[in-house]
Amino acid sequence: MTVFTTSTHRSLEDPGFHDYYLRMVGDGDEYGAIEAVTGLLDQGVPAQRIMVDLIARTQQRVGELWAANEWSIAREHAATAISERALAAVAARTNERPRLGRITIACVDGEWHALPVRILAETLRLDGWRVDFLGASVPGPHLVTHLHQTGPDAVALSCMIPTRLPRAHAAITACRTAGVPVIAGGRGFGPTGRYAEMLGADAWAATAEQAASRLATDWPPAMDDPSVSPFLGDDEYTWVVRHRGDLIATALRRLAAAYPQVNQYDQRQTDATAEDTGHIVDFLAAALYVADERLFTDFTDWTNAVLLARNVPSQALVAGLLAVRDQLHDWPTARHMLDAAVNRLRPAPDPA
Ligand code: B12
Known part of the structure; x- marks a missing residue:
């Protein structure tokens, strides 16, 4: 295993930095990866930029390398585990106290892509929200029980794989019936979020940053009658x-x-x-x-x-x-x- 502790690529703007970081993630060098992100924090790079421009972009590249058969599934899994640790390291250095409302964040039932929505969770925390992060594959009834116990201002629901859309629809309807508006996200809702609207979500955002700006400026939305949920599934x-x-x-x-x-x-x-x-x-x-x-x-x-x-x-x-x-x-x-x-x-x- 190579441990890159003496890289010349130190800045996020350095054209070689992304390749250098990808190499560490792909070689299982989690010490190097953590040093790279904490080094950026030390330089004053905002945590948000590290999460989006480095960790998220690297994960997208990991997906491309797996799809192209250049990386095995095991290498992708190992790389994702390092990204999770790098994200946790960035999050641990920022302990913003909540001053806005409270948000529940969850992946729909059967959805195991927890990292994208974890980036959303950390983004909203940085913005000053109190976040209840429920993680991957949350069954609808358990999500609703949680809402009754905590009374959040929003549910942020993630669906990365379109096959989970019927479950997403059930969850959106249940949350809105419990009186909590839903912001949806994740590529499963389609390139422009076209299925989010169809399934009755109150809002959709393409990225964590877009979601943060919508929640900060235009929330809560005017909610129409949740019982008028479109019937889908013929x-x-x-x-x-x-x-x-x-x-x-x-x-x-x-x-x-x-x-x-x-x-x-x-x-x-x-x-x-x-x-x-x-x-x-x-x-x-x-x-x-x-x-x-x-x-x-x-x-x-x-x-x-x-x-x-x-x-x-x-x-x-x-x-x-x-x-x-x-x-x-x-x-x-x-x-x-x-x-x-x-x-x-x-x-x-x-x-x-
Ligand atoms: C890591 C990974 C996995 C891991 C996930 C582990 C984890 N802890 O997250 C595991 C191994 C579990 C996995 C499994 C599968 N995966 Co996968 N996976 C990935 C990979 C490589 C990275 C995901 C990631 O972290 N992306 C980085 C984030 C940051 O990407 P992002 O989309 O830009 O995220 C932003 C937005 O989506 C948005 N967002 C996300 N959620 C929400 C929610 C709200 C409310 C809002 C507002 C915004 C929002 O904010 C995020 C931050 O800005 C992607 C490739 C990719 N390009 O993403 C494939 C990918 C998503 N997976 C894919 C597939 C096909 C699968 C499997 C079906 C594979 C299989 N054969 O079993 C299974 C399905 C599992 C399931 N049922 O959920 C495909 C999906 C293709 C498609 N047609 O839909 C992708 C795109 C791979 C590819 N190259 O094509 N996967």
């Missing part, structure tokens, strides 16, 4: 969710015939194929829930890129999508979404 959505297990099992059986290479897979590849097939069904259900084909095709485009980086041809994903599609005889919207995804992956016909 028969197609319900059917796909109820038949999830059968859809996956049948798709995997049919895939073995349509794409015989899977019969040569080792255990790890077989497990990954089963997991990916599960994601196909889950993203399809989420796309049906919000009635938006783009949610599904964004996912399949992304999965295709991840698979290509691991030398799995698009043909394999197409076979998997068709193995699900061919079970959806009675569900035209779902079939249409799968067709749209397949058409994007098939090469354009040769004009000659």
